[in-house]
Amino acid sequence: MRDWLLLFIITIFLTILETTIVPARLILLVVLGVSLLLPEKQSLVFAFLAGLILDLVAGQTLGLSSFGFLIVSLFTSLYRRKFRAQHPAYLLPFTFFSLWLFAEISRQMFFWQSALLNTLLILIFLPLLRFCFPGWVKAGLQLPLKP
Amino acid sequence: MGAGRTWQFLPTFLLLLFLSLLLILLESRGWTRPFHQSIEVVVNPAKKEIYRFFQKKVRNPWLFLTSLPSQAEKINSLQKQVQELLPEKEKARALLEENKILRRQLGAPLPPSWQFLPAQTLGKTDFLTLDKGEKDGVKVGQMVVLENILVGRVARILPRQSQVELPTAPSAKIPVVAQETRARGILQGQFGQSFVLERVPQGETLKENDLLVTTGEGDYLTGLLVGKIAQIERIETEVFQKAQVIPLLDYQKLETVFLVFP
Numbered sequence A: 001m002r003d004w005l006l007l008f009i010i011t012i013f014l015t016i017l018e019t020t021i022v023p024a025r026l027i028l029l030v031v032l033g034v035s036l037l038l039p040e041k042q043s044l045v046f047a048f049l050a051g052l053i054l055d056l057v058a059g060q061t062l063g064l065s066s067f068g069f070l071i072v073s074l075f076t077s078l079y080r081r082k083f084r085a086q087h088p089a090y091l092l093p094f095t096f097f098s099l100w101l102f103a104e105i106s107r108q109m110f111f112w113q114s115a116l117l118n119t120l121l122i123l124i125f126l127p128l129l130r131f132c133f134p135g136w137v138k139a140g141l142q143l144p145l146k147p
Numbered sequence B: 001m002g003a004g005r006t007w008q009f010l011p012t013f014l015l016l017l018f019l020s021l022l023l024i025l026l027e028s029r030g031w032t033r034p035f036h037q038s039i040e041v042v043v044n045p046a047k048k049e050i051y052r053f054f055q056k057k058v059r060n061p062w063l064f065l066t067s068l069p070s071q072a073e074k075i076n077s078l079q080k081q082v083q084e085l086l087p088e089k090e091k092a093r094a095l096l097e098e099n100k101i102l103r104r105q106l107g108a109p110l111p112p113s114w115q116f117l118p119a120q121t122l123g124k125t126d127f128l129t130l131d132k133g134e135k136d137g138v139k140v141g142q143m144v145v146l147e148n149i150l151v152g153r154v155a156r157i158l159p160r161q162s163q164v165e166l167p168t169a170p171s172a173k174i175p176v177v178a179q180e181t182r183a184r185g186i187l188q189g190q191f192g193q194s195f196v197l198e199r200v201p202q203g204e205t206l207k208e209n210d211l212l213v214t215t216g217e218g219d220y221l222t223g224l225l226v227g228k229i230a231q232i233e234r235i236e237t238e239v240f241q242k243a244q245v246i247p248l249l250d251y252q253k254l255e256t257v258f259l260v261f262p
Helices: A002-020 A026-037 A040-058 A064-082 A088-105 A112-132 B010-028 B033-057 B061-107
Strands: B115-124 B128-130 B143-146 B149-157 B162-165 B173-178 B184-190 B194-201 B211-214 B225-233 B240-247 B256-261
Touching: A002 A026, A002 A040, A002 B033, A002 B115, A026 A040, A026 A064, A026 A088, A026 A112, A040 A064, A040 B010, A040 B033, A064 A088, A064 B010, A088 A112, B033 B115, B061 B115, B061 B256, B128 B256, B173 B225, B184 B240, B194 B225
Parallel strands: B149 B225
Antiparallel strands: B115 B128, B115 B256, B128 B162, B143 B149, B143 B256, B149 B162, B173 B184, B173 B211, B184 B194, B194 B240, B211 B225, B225 B240
């Protein structure tokens, strides 16, 4: 419960940053990280709720970000079954692809230059998530958390 | 891991996907406005405070970080006195600043029939977010100015917020004319950072440091300054010439802007 509360506090804070001063897809990166570290069901629920938070704070169409995050989370779950998704060689191209996919779904402009910078951010986000939530198990092999 | 177990999460996924689509449908009919309204009441002040802190304090992040240790001691010793005076000082500063901005706006060379609604900026990412929305009479397509300089055009409105498309946005295409040479062209935003003047016929004259103003076409009001020509790019074999244009405003530093009611 504590981990979920902390995760949502971090998500709300990052959402406010993303909608005011930081022109980066922070929440999408968090969704990606969570989808790589948690089992599928929990990742999907988080993706949905994170999308709602982002839409409400940013004033965007409610449900659109949730829709996009769910698709990205699904692809991430499928991807990590086939590849060592947390290895940078697989993680970076997949992150770039996820940014493009989310931009297409949410009908936003996609700039490959800023997408590249966002892609590099996942190398910071993923270790940070592991650090903040040491109880999570990689690749969702077990269910360490109960929301 | 068998296929059955692999897809155990599918019902959850489909349910959440359905909920998302349902929310999108409800949003399209305007039924989610009460949620947006109640969230904006809470979130707008927080966004404004964070954005102002960033604008005022974190202009030079390295300087800010390295000065923290010495600042901490100084702050501790002065805190008692400052605590009593700070609210009053802030109130007075805000009023003085607002007064100055309003006076400048009223003195700007714009048609006297135009009316202005001041709005505070809440953040700048792909759009500039303002704290005025549908409840304040704001409409999509409305111009936003600071004095007689174009800030942008309202692209999206919410009950208490609006999002402004800046001239530097890639989707912005503003018909402009150079003040001195009267050359006409289209100002095209680039990557949210700058803009370029395009589609200027080769026969027209462009001059560096010439100011560009809106022509009144393309749903933009006429006579608003937008930028200054910096570098002209002219290739004789091409039909059009172009020029790099410098914005007249630092969009990151805007605190108060004005919505125009012509």
